Amino acid sequence: MTTSTYTLEAFVQEARTLVAAGTNSDATVSALADPLERIIARPDCLTDFEGVDTPSPDKGFVIHRSQELTVLAVVWPAGGSAPIHNHNGWAMEGVIAGEELNHNYARVDDGRTPWQATLEAIDPSRVRAGETTFLPDPPADIHSVEIPSGKTVAIHLYGLDLLKQWRYRFDLETGAVTPFRARIRD
Numbered sequence: 730m731t732t733s734t735y736t737l738e739a740f741v742q743e744a745r746t747l748v749a750a751g752t753n754s755d756a757t758v759s760a761l762a763d764p765l766e767r768i769i770a771r772p773d774c775l776t777d778f779e780g781v782d783t784p785s786p787d788k789g790f791v792i793h794r795s796q797e798l799t800v801l802a803v804v805w806p807a808g809g810s811a812p813i814h815n816h817n818g819w820a821m822e823g824v825i826a827g828e829e830l831n832h833n834y835a836r837v838d839d840g841r842t843p844w845q846a847t848l849e850a851i852d853p854s855r856v857r858a859g860e861t862t863f864l865p866d867p868p869a870d871i872h873s874v875e876i877p878s879g880k881t882v883a884i885h886l887y888g889l890d891l892l893k894q895w896r897y898r899f900d901l902e903t904g905a906v907t908p909f910r911a912r913i914r915d
Contacts, residue, residue, distance in 0.1 A: 737777035741793045741800055742895040744886060746799045752911070754819045754888060758863045761821060761886065765861050769823035769884060772858075775802050791892075792884070796842040799891040805881040811874040814909075815846070815867060818889040823861040827881030830855050831862065834871040834899070856883075871899060891903045 747760045768774050778792060793800040805827070813834060822829065831854045838847035848871060856862045864870045893913055898907045 735767045737768060737773065737774050737792065738766055740774075744800060745793070745798060748862060748888065754866050758819055758821060758865075760864075762861060763802050765821055765823040765884065765886065766859075769825045769859060771859070772825055774825065775882070775884065778802070787880075793802045794890060794892065796890050797888065799885075799887040799889065799910065801885045801887075801891070803876070803881075803883045803885050805883075807876060807879045809874075809876040809881070813873040813901065815872075815897050815899075816887055816889075816891065817867055817894050817896055818870070818887060819866050820864040820870060820888070821861060821886040822856060822863075823884045824856045824858050825882045827879055827883075828855060828857045828877060828879055829876050829883060830875040831864075832873045832875065833864075834873075836868045836871060844906045845903055846899055846906050848899055848901060863868070876903075881888065886897040 743764045744761060747757060747764075750757070752760070758895045758902060778790070787804060789801055789804075791799070792802055803822075811834075828846055833851045834848040835851050836846055837849045838845070840846070854862045864872060895908050898909055899905075900907070
């Protein structure tokens with residue numbers, strides 16, 4: 730008996746179908762957990778991607794992008810990081826190789842002072858190769874990323890068009906909140 734390989738294309742189609750079902754974000758994230766685990770179980774899954782002639786092993790790329798779903802191949806260099814930020818929606822990640830350490834934060838102020846926020850560190854999440862995690866809807870989506878050792882390769886999913894979003898960076902020391910838009914490095 731032969732089994733077929735779960736491809737990146739099949740994963741994206743399944744993710745699109747699950748997101749289009751229109752269930753609440755908790756149900757959607759729960760339904761996406763198994764497909765994400767299945768695709769990252771294949772260390773070579775990104776070679777399925779036909780959108781680039783030769784996907785670079787050193788930079789990420791957009792796998793799928795629509796109003797309701799963004800799927801990215803994310804490549805972090807050893808020692809890489811991202812400052813404290815949000816996504817404006819739920820997010821999931823599945824690590825193919827390496828590991829990500831997410832430092833998570835809760836917003837503890839009342840939000841009444843424009844462009845200021847008070848954050849409190851909460852339990853971090855360490856995601857190793859073959860593991861997945863998620864960030865719920867705002868305001869519980871505030872976090873930073875640290876790559877504690879070698880290069881990390883992951884698939885990230887977002888329940889919105891991440892590249893159209895005005896998002897926010899948070900400064901723990903000053904409380905400043907600064908808007909920014911994501912971009913994929915060339």
